Amino acid sequence: MKLFSTPPLSQFQTPSPRKAQAMATAPQTTEPQLPNLTKPRVTAFNRLAKAGRWRVEAMRALSEPCLLWFTRGQGRVTLGGVTRGYGPNNLIFIPPGVMHSYELGSQPQGQVVFFGRDTEIELPHAAHHLRVRDAVAQGEIGSILEAVSREIDSDRPAADRALHHQLGLVSVWLERQIASNETAAIKPSAARRLVSRYSALVERDFRAHTGVAELAGELGVTVTHLTRACRESCGKGASEMLQERRLYEARELLRDTRIPVKDIAARLGYTSPAYFTRAFHAKTGKTPVDFRRNG
Known part of the structure; x- marks a missing residue:
């Protein structure tokens, strides 16, 4: 498993006074305030492709963190200005505000998890690309994401609380995988x-x-x-x-x-x-x- 991370946005320069004034007076817009963007969702890649490939293949940033879990297929992903290839059992975590795009092959398989705006789940501040080669780790994340999907669709009592805890397990799994591969991090040029x-x-x-x-x-x-x-x-x-x-x-x-x-x-x-x-x-x-x- 290899790890690639981009610097957190807090490390980048802040606007100069002149720039800040220009931004304040320029016409502004925000992402449309669609209700489903505030709640966690899990979507299969093939559904994303049917909705319009421009939604994933064009450079953009989101206002919520998301996680991509590829189980089959290959392509390229651009993350924070750096393009790398991905294949089966690759996981990519993207914090809000980080520009990215990724290709979807002819038969993409896997899932994307949107955590929702203002999520309370503790997640990394930097983007990460993990190549998950350990079969046990692959099984763990697959099972957790399956449980997340069930709770999202569930009408049982305490479903929201169960969903929160399942997403917490995603966070724990991600933190452990990153920690176990610190020495494999690629130093950017x-x-x-x-x-x-x-x-x-x-x-x-x-x-x-x-x-x-x-x-x-x-x-x-x-x-x-x-x-x-x-x-x-x-x-x-x-x-x-x-x-x-x-x-x-x-x-x-x-x-x-x-x-x-x-x-x-x-x-x-x-x-x-x-x-x-x-x-x-x-x-x-x-x-x-x-x-x-x-x-």
Whole structure:
């Protein structure tokens, strides 16, 4: 079993006074306040794929922690700006606010656990990618996740309390696996550390009128150097990462809210609705209006 972790968000730079003022005056948006986002859920990967692969394959961050448990299939996962391969019996933990994306093969098998906003379960502050080779550990996490699913669907007395304790067992299992593999942790290269910091800034500022040049300046590097590091680390340029994050948010807002297209464009930092429409069409093959109507 190997472990990869990204630095916790608390280690990244905070906005300068000028940046903070710009963010305060810029149009703001938040994830749609959908009721099911506040409660724990367990979803099979094949169901996620049917709901739209863009929901998992586009760079984005969530407002709740989640855990991915792959039992079959393989692909690539980008976590905090670093891309690695995954295979069967891989577990990936993603804290809220960490940019990520992952591929789903033709027949993905496994589960994703969403812990819900403001969960009281004690979970890691950093992202982790575990390759679980021990058969006993594989059986343990499989059984716990099965119990979590049962309690979510249960109408028996004390189901909420039972669910809380089952999710606590997930936390304990994860903590033990991380602790037992501290010596196997992979030290990220300078490029990966830079891209991890950049991805955190993207998540912080993607709603503001902020470009790659400004973010590169905050990191103390040139745009060229940052772009080279991004391509080396995750196969995407710095501008592409920022654009993809904005367009993921746009699709969420188009699908899950009735906010007018022109307001979505303004909230995500586009200079005009026309420019937003061109960028959205280039990425998705649809206009924002068509995507809202037909998905």
